[in-house]
Amino acid sequence: EADIYQTPRYLVIGTGKKITLECSQTMGHDKMYWYQQDPGMELHLIHYSYGVNSTEKGDLSSESTVSRIRTEHFPLTLESARPSHTSQYLCASSEYRGRQETQYFGPGTRLLVL
Amino acid sequence: GQNIDQPTEMTATEGAIVQINCTYQTSGFNGLFWYQQHAGEAPTFLSYNVLDGLEEKGRFSSFLSRSKGYSYLLLKELQMKDSASYLCAPYSGAGSYQLTFGKGTKLSVIP
Numbered sequence: 001e002a003d004i005y006q007t008p009r010y011l012v013i014g015t016g017k018k019i020t021l022e023c024s025q026t027m028g029h030d031k032m033y034w035y036q037q038d039p040g041m042e043l044h045l046i047h048y049s050y051g052v053n054s055t056e057k058g059d060l061s062s063e064s065t066v067s068r069i070r071t072e073h074f075p076l077t078l079e080s081a082r083p084s085h086t087s088q089y090l091c092a093s094s095e096y097r098g099r100q101e102t103q104y105f106g107p108g109t110r111l112l113v114l
Numbered sequence: 115g116q117n118i119d120q121p122t123e124m125t126a127t128e129g130a131i132v133q134i135n136c137t138y139q140t141s142g143f144n145g146l147f148w149y150q151q152h153a154g155e156a157p158t159f160l161s162y163n164v165l166d167g168l169e170e171k172g173r174f175s176s177f178l179s180r181s182k183g184y185s186y187l188l189l190k191e192l193q194m195k196d197s198a199s200y201l202c203a204p205y206s207g208a209g210s211y212q213l214t215f216g217k218g219t220k221l222s223v224i225p
């Protein structure tokens with residue numbers, strides 16, 4: 001059982017609002033990721049981090065930003081939400097030991113922007 | 115870049131065996147993940163193959179051929195709860211920690 005948490009689980013918000021999606025893990029993993037997934041569609045990587053003070057953009061362009069000030073915390077921020085941001089946002093963290101890497105997902109945040 | 119190909123949908127009968135194939139073309143390759151994702155839920159880890167060959171884990175097995183850019187997930191003794199999407203995800207190493215997910219294969223298990 002992975003110890004990775006996301007809050008809120010569901011969020012309905014108006015256009016133009018600033019929002020922060022929280023993600024935290026208690027496993028001490030250095031690597032963390034944010035994915036965006038529309039219903040029935042594939043996962044797209046939008047941000048990832050190798051460790052504290054490290055953040056990189058993923059394959060899918062996103063207007064969101066991330067920060068990694070602490071190992072366990074990887075929040076994602078939208079400065080001004082728009083209806084096009086409506087989606088599910090999944091956070092993940094991973095550990096890499098020898099040849100084995102395992103990536104664990106949080107439960108996700110379902111965002112609806114009106 | 116990465117190119118991943120797996121069937122969009124499959125249907126199989128409860129108690130049967132099903133094989134979900136995945137072919138990939140990657141600029142770098144370190145291993146391949148398989149994930150299970152039930153509708154509306156987060157993906158859950160099934161397997162990670164680094165070396166060629168078959169790895170068995172209970173009712174699920176995963177096979178990898180690095181030279182052919184090919185993997186499959188084998189599900190035995192299918193149960194209704196196995197109805198889900200199965201995501202093939204090559205992992206590129208060499209300084210990049212990106213995991214690229216395929217579009218997934220939606221498996222429907224019928225009685």
